[in-house]
Amino acid sequence: MPEVIIDGHKYEFEGEQRLLQFIQDQGKEVPFFCYHPSMTAPANCRQCMVKVGQYVRDRESGEYEADENGEKVVRWFPKLQTSCNLMMSDGMVVHTQETDELVKRAQKDNLELILINHPLDCPICDQAGECPLQIQTYKYGPEGSRFEVKKVHKPKRVQLGPRVVLDAERCINCTRCTRFTEEISKTNQLTITSRGDKNYPTAAPGTVFDDPYSLNTVDLCPVGALTSADFRFRARVWEMNQTPSIDITSGKGCNIDLWTRDNLILRITPRYNGDVNDHWMPDEGREAYKLFNENRISRPQQKLDNEQILSSWNNAIATFSELIEITDKKDILIVASPHASVEENYALSKYANLMGLMQPVFVAHIEKGKGDNFLLTDDLAPNTNGCKLLGFKEISSKSLKTQVSKAQLVIFIQDHFIDRGILSTEDIENKKIVIFSSNHSETTRSADLVIPVTCVAEHAASYVNTDMRIQRSFPAKETKYSNRRLNLEMSEGRLDRHGTHFDNWVTEDNKIDCLPVWTFITEVAAFSGIDLTLEDGRSVMEEIAGSLPAFSGVSYEEMDERNGMNLSAEKEKSKTDS
Amino acid sequence: MSTENWKTYEPVLIPDIKNLHTIEVYEKNGGYNALKSVLTDKKKWPDQKSVINEVKEANIRGRGGAGFNAGLKWSFMPPADGGPRYLACNGDESEPGTFKDRKIFEYNPHAFIEGALIAAYAMEITTIYVYIRGEYRAYIQMMEKAIEDAYRKGFIGKKIFGSPFSVDFYVHSGAGAYICGEETSMLESLEGKRGYPRVKPPFPAQKGLWGRPTTINNIETLAHVTSVINRGAEWFKNVGAATHPGPILYGISGHVNKPGVYELPSGVPVLDLIHDVAGGMRNGKKLKAVIPGGSSTPVLRADQLDGITMDADSLRTVGSMLGTAGMVVMDEDTDMVDVLWRIAHFYHHESCGQCTPCREGTGWLEKILLKIKNGQGEIRDLDLLLDLTTQMEGRTICALADAAAWPVRFTINRFRDEFEARCKKSVHALV
């Protein structure tokens, strides 16, 4: 196998590989800015310089030549090389900053140059704390600056588009943002304008940067030049908790991180998953954070004399059980939802089973033409395949209308059919409507009983995406009944680990009074004297995997280990195994 | 020096023939015979390779500044595969002190066109572009006219001289960026993109215009090809300096009596060029310094010039380069701080801004020099300037950063007294 020698250690490698990527894959480091593994390497920041040579082979024998001491002879490149775009070859010898003074010096020199026109306004810059320029300057940069003349001034606070703001003075011209619109989103909306040290990225005159993926450039930007119009100045990153989750606004199930402070989700960023969304996500998915904070239903609500009033959990449980009891079984319609997780839907269906009710049906949420063959899908719900795999019957919107008209009691979950224009208020007149929901809507306002349930940011639950991949969320936000310090699924931030109670900005105000669907179902079952215990997402999934062949082998451990599981691949595998 | 015989040299590229720029006069003087010979005389030129070998043998060292053997460069083109292949002719001519290619555009455009056609034939090229700096408005029009005439006469187009060789020829106008003279940046510009130099490898012969094999040559280089075919490699090699042979268009500017472009053999002594060719120093002033080949080549003091001739080898002995042979002559009244600031200003203005050391370094150099020029410099600024040149040199995507760094390093090193004297006179506000 071909070999490279990096800082005196020998590594074997296969195929075509870029040196910088290989160095990183070995857990080593070379500072860099412009390189990104999913885009072309323009080698323009010049930060990733290393010293490179090649063992000399004897032309005839093909053997490595050796000097009088028996050491292999190395022919060095006359200049330092950028490692990001250098393809490795057999017998390559590399010295990074760890073993070569000139490399160290060159990297330091380069950082000095990058910084001369940089405003150095970290204290008021949103990127501080997660800034590659800041981090690498501390590690590899000069002690101070010898720059005593005037800095270049460039446009600041430029609203490039509805969601992205540019501070051109902070820009280091790495072209990650322009390459993103060229190579990934393919809108070509950004380009570098002007020349030399007056360079900065911009949209063409008269156009706006409204790329449906525009916010990825904010993540890509290695400095605070591009910021999110929505998130800027909202929080310092070191005061936030970062929790892995799944985007529930489309069928793709982009892997994401939820960022919380004081129990509010303040932003959503993509999390790398090479099988799903690479490093990217659509802007729409990021807007979802508002759903988790705003317009939330806290405490059950019940209709009394045609007016919804706040109720209590005891009342809600009693009312729910009563409605089931007094209604003829054939007149009860349970509508499951692709907007709810596998576990939530399963809880409903299990309850239906035990009570001898009809199995749930569901209506898919499709908007033709919404998909773009990238990360947006026609499917607007995260779990359509999950509903199918649970064995629910898919019905059309029209058929829903008919079935509702025949029913006396209808139970909805996380689906807002009145808001979607599928049902009208007349359709549900004289019927009892129960809805499990996280957010208020026209639909919930027309219901007789509203059960506030946890949203994806508050529970661990799974979703099966349009490619049959099952992936799960983690709780990021506490409810009235969960506690970050006690719930092992919840992430710990820097302040949780190192801060005092007062550092943590935690108030009770932002905790929602809601329960996971399975918990509520467990309660109503108990009320009716039925033995049904659904403890948490993890155990519900264990039960599903044990009883439904479509989910066999699925577990939270396995999903975590493999960053999600492809169920159709899983099926193929079990076929060949047997 | 064999170069004493420059005095008897008869110009070939820009001879004194009236209206040579018209295709009729050009033809009357043997024009397009070289092309015809290459395409039709199978005995003399059995195949493309024989043409490349002749050009390689002549050792035409690229006149765009880097001095690379043109025939050798042509031989790097991969074998033809039926797809498009390009020749990009570099007429961007923007380096301060360089103004020779325009002479060819104006006085003998067909010599260049013919050379380009021969090159295209030799490398099995299907399309030729000539990239001319935008400021050369008049020359662009003249080139367009010349190419139109050559099309009309059948020297460009389909089945030239009845041979199977067909080629197209286009003029492309630059838009005011020096960097578009850098060959890969020129390719980007030709593709309609921002003029950012490309990272090499891949080299243009492998992946050039639109990813296809491409060769880039300077206008003068290609014009010499015509003479090499007409007169033979042997003739060319015997003109001027042995390791850097052939005629050169010397562009002489500055404090001389007769600035202009002169066609002479390579290897003419620098002092002969100043005193005999360019009519001596203006107003009888004393010579102070010479920039031999465009603003990026290291400046030489008058006392370094004895016996130095205009070819790469001789200039290297005193630490400079031939570049484009665009020579800037400066007399005793010249303020070197001013000169260097002006050069630094140029490179700062022209850096494409793609890579860090050049984007940031060129501006920093200029700003420090401006400070010194304005009487606020300090001696430590000189050492900072020198430090910066090593921070920039050899660490960028293209050679513009080197071109910006060298003048600073060598002007300060060779005129340090003058810079220090200026710094010592600085007046600093008391704070």
Ligand SMILES: Cc1cc2nc3c(=O)[nH]c(=O)nc-3n(C[C@H](O)[C@H](O)[C@H](O)COP(=O)(O)O)c2cc1C
């Ligand atoms: C910054 C920069 C500017 C250049 N400008 C020109 C130019 O204006 N004209 C030119 O012929 N070559 C220019 N060159 C050199 C070209 O890159 C290239 O080497 C040359 O055109 C090749 O032709 P030749 O081999 O015939 O000399 C420039 C190079 C650099 C680095």
Ligand code: SF4
């Ligand atoms: S705005 Fe950011 S991503 Fe874009 S070029 Fe500047 S530093 Fe790079």
Ligand code: SF4
């Ligand atoms: S060296 Fe200067 S001109 Fe050349 S690519 Fe880099 S920034 Fe552009």
Ligand code: FES
């Ligand atoms: S990361 Fe290699 S040059 Fe920018």
